[in-house]
Amino acid sequence: MTTPSIQRPTTTAFFVQAAVSFGLSLAALVIGITRLPVGPWERGFLAIGLVFVVSSAFTLAKCIRDRQEVAEVTNRVDKARIDKILIEQDVFKPGQV
Numbered sequence: 001m002t003t004p005s006i007q008r009p010t011t012t013a014f015f016v017q018a019a020v021s022f023g024l025s026l027a028a029l030v031i032g033i034t035r036l037p038v039g040p041w042e043r044g045f046l047a048i049g050l051v052f053v054v055s056s057a058f059t060l061a062k063c064i065r066d067r068q069e070v071a072e073v074t075n076r077v078d079k080a081r082i083d084k085i086l087i088e089q090d091v092f093k094p095g096q097v
Contacts, residue, residue: 026054
């Protein structure tokens, strides 16, 4: 007796909204950095900071997703073990409590 896994699919609208909002925020920051009245060293510093923030945001999202997938697999294995024990348990066998 196995329980089907619950899939939480990402809808197309949610994916498009996330992609568009990321694109707009990235474009706004790039435009802001290029139009800022500062020297090239300051712009370079801000651009490197922007690249670091974006890459670390992607890394953090991947780590969170990986941790969630590991937890789901662990829960499935534990549930399968419990199901096996319950199936093998004979409640009508004399002498068992």
